Amino acid sequence: xxxxxxxxxxxxxxxxxxxxxxxxxxxxxxxxxxxxxxxxxxxxxxxxxxxxxxxxxxxxxxxxxxxxxxxxxxxxxxxxxxxxxxxxxxxxxxxxxxxxxxxxxxxxxxxxxxxxxxxxxxxxxxx
Numbered sequence: 001x002x003x004x005x006x007x008x009x010x011x012x013x014x015x016x017x018x019x020x021x022x023x024x025x026x027x028x029x030x031x032x033x034x035x036x037x038x039x040x041x042x043x044x045x046x047x048x049x050x051x052x053x054x055x056x057x058x059x060x061x062x063x064x065x066x067x068x069x070x071x072x073x074x075x076x077x078x079x080x081x082x083x084x085x086x087x088x089x090x091x092x093x094x095x096x097x098x099x100x101x102x103x104x105x106x107x108x109x110x111x112x113x114x115x116x117x118x119x120x121x122x123x124x125x126x127x
Contacts, residue, residue, distance in 0.1 A: 007034040008126065009053070013046040013060035013072065014039075014090070022115060023059060023090060029117040031126055041065075043072025050082050057108075057124065062091040062098070070102065077105045088123060090115050 010027060012020045020039050027035055038053065040046035044067040046060070058076065062069035069089060077083050086108040093099075099110045109123040 007036050008056045009036045009038070011046060011049060011053075011055045011058045012037055012039045013041075013043060013058065013064070013069070015041045015061065015064040017041075019061065019090075019113075023120075026115050026117045026120045027124075030120040030124070033126065043067030043069060043075070046072060047075055050076070050079075050085075054082075055085055058085055058087045060087060060089055062089060062093050070098065073102055073105055073107060 008031070012023055014020045014023070017039075024037050024039075027037075038049060038055070040049055042064040043060070046058070047067070060069045060072055064072075067075075069091070073087055073089070076085065076087060083106075087106075088108050089102055089110045090113055091110070092113040094112070102110060111119050111123055
């Protein structure tokens with residue numbers, strides 16, 4: 001998925017443009033490697049984007065219109081073409097049951113908002 005310059009492609013899924021901007025900035029501060037971001041305001045649009053594009057990582061919120069993050073994660077994990085794409089959930093939700101259910105689906109990490117470059121570095125695991 002990465003080109004010769006090791007550009008990492010990240011799909012940011014959140015209905016808040018401010019949250020997407022903050023997350024993007026945290027990634028840029030955390031990593032020196034080239035990054036390409038594609039953004040979607042909800043899970044439905046993100047699934048549409050995933051039909052034609054591959055990503056190194058998906059970062060999603062849970063509370064969104066049209067299709068929430070839990071449904072989106074489930075649909076990604078059920079789709080053979082994209083099910084191996086790592087997913088990080090960023091959420092202010094503090095529900096252990098939801099976190100466990102998402103973990104059972106195979107998400108990479110659940111990060112509590114607010115996000116920071118240090119949290120991104122810790123949980124993403126890129127060089």
